[in-house]
C-alpha cells in the first residue's frame with residue numbers, strides 16, 4: 001500500500017470520538033472505559049449508561065477479535081477504494097463491537113467467527129483507521 | 140376517551156423524476172388528502188412530517204392557506220417516522236390539542252437526492268439518530284444497503300437463510316404491484332430467476348432486487364377526532380392503537396449495538412407486545428400486514444419479531460404462501476416499497492387505509508383490521 005495514493009475517506013471527528021482516531025494515528029485501538037465501573041462502551045459517549053459516571057477513559061484494546069458478520073459493497077462502488085472492501089462487524093475480545101474492514105483474505109474465504117487482529121491503514125487527511133487481518137494470514 | 144381516526148389520504152403520482160419541487164409535491168399531496176376527507180385548509184390545526192423532509196411547516200401552510208396551527212412536530216429515525224407519525228398525530232388528537240392533524244412526506248428521492256448513492260463524507264446531522272457517518276463511511280460502508288447488509292448476513296448465518304429466500308419477498312411484492320395501476324412496476328412481475336440474475340449490490344446478502352425503489356412523490360394522511368370523523372366524506376378508519384419504542388442502544392439501520400444477536404429485532408418485538416397490551420390484538424390477528432420493506436431481509440426479520448412465525452422460520456412461512464393476497468396475512472397488497480414506490484413508509488399507510496375501507500386495487504377479502512409497521516413503530520387500524 002505504501003506507494004498507492006491514499007483514497008480511504010477521512011473519518012469524521014466529534015468531541016466524543018476524536019480520541020478513537022487520534023489513537024488510531026498512533027497505532028492504538030482505543031475504546032472508552034468507564035472510570036468508575038470499568039465497563040467498555042462503543043460507540044463512545046460522554047456518560048456511562050450503567051453508573052452515569054462522566055469520567056470515561058480511553059483504554060487500549062488487545063486488538064484481538066472475532067468476525068460477527070460481513071458485507072462486500074459492490075454497486076454503487078464505494079468512494080476511496082480500488083477493490084470492493086470487505087466490511088465486517090468485529091466483536092473485540094474485551095466485548096465492544098466495531099465496524100471495520102477485513103484485509104489479507106480472499107472474499108471467498110470470509111467466515112463468521114474468523115479470529116482476527118487489528119492493524120492500521122492510512123486514510124485521507126493524514127488519518128489512520130483500524131482494520132483487521134485473520135490470525136495467521138500473511139501481512 | 141376520545142379516539143382518533145384516519146379520515147383522508149392523498150398522494151401524487153410515484154415517478155423517477157417528478158419535475159417539480161418537493162414543496163409542491165407536499166402541497167399537492169396534502170390538498171388531495173383534505174379533498175379525500177371533505178375538509179379544507181381552515182380545518183387543519185396540526186402538521187407533522189419527518190425530520191428528513193425537505194419541505195417544512197411554513198412552506199406547507201403558505202401553499203395551502205392554513206390560517207393557524209396549534210401543533211407542529213417532526214419525527215426522527217428515517218422511514219421509521221412513517222408509522223411513528225401516526226402515533227404522534229393520534230396523541231395530539233387524544234390529548235385534546237388538535238382536531239385535525241395532517242401528516243405528510245414528500246421527496247424527490249430519485250431525481251434530486253438519491254439515498255442509494257454512496258457518501259464519502261457527510262456532516263453529522265443533529266438528531267440524526269444513527270452513527271453511520273462516524274463509524275461506517277471510512278470502511279466503505281457508505282450506503283443504506285451496505286449498512287443493512289451487516290445485519291442481513293448475520294441473519295443468514297444464524298438461521299441458514301439464503302439470498303434466494305430473500306428473493307421470495309421481492310417476487311411476492313412485484314406480483315402484487317403488477318396488478319396495482321398506481322405501482323411503478325404495474326404489469327411487471329418478476330421470477331425468482333430474475334431476482335437471482337440481478338447484480339450484487341452488497342455480497343452475499345443483497346442483490347438489486349432485494350432493494351426498495353428510489354422514487355419521487357408525495358403522500359399525506361389526515362387524522363381527526365373520532366366524533367368529527369363520523370361526519371366526514373369517508374368511512375373513518377379508527378386507530379385502535381399506535382405505539383413507538385426506542386430500546387437502549389438502538390439506532391437506525393447501522394443498528395449493531397443493541398445486543399449480541401443482530402438476527403432479532405428487539406424494537407419490533409416491543410412494538411408487538413405494546414400493541415397487544417393496548418388493543419388486545421397481535422399483528423397476526425389482523426387481515427393485512429403493511430410492513431416496511433427497505434430491503435427484503437427486513438421483512439423476514441420483522442415477520443419473526445411481530446410474531447407471525449418463530450425465529451428463523453420466515454423463509455418457510457413465506458414459501459407456504461401466507462403472504463399472498465389469499466393467504467393468512469397478505470403482505471403489502473399495493474406492492475410495498477419494492478413494487479409500488481418508496482415514499483418512506485407513507486404509501487404503505489395509505490394502502491392500509493384503502494384496505495380497511497375496502498377500496499384497494501388488490502383488495503383483500505373481509506378486512507377488519509390492518510397492521511402498519513415501520514420497525515420502531517406500529518399501529519392497528521380498522522374501519523368503523
Ligand SMILES: [Zn+2]
Nearest residue numbers: 034037048051
Ligand atoms: Zn460506569
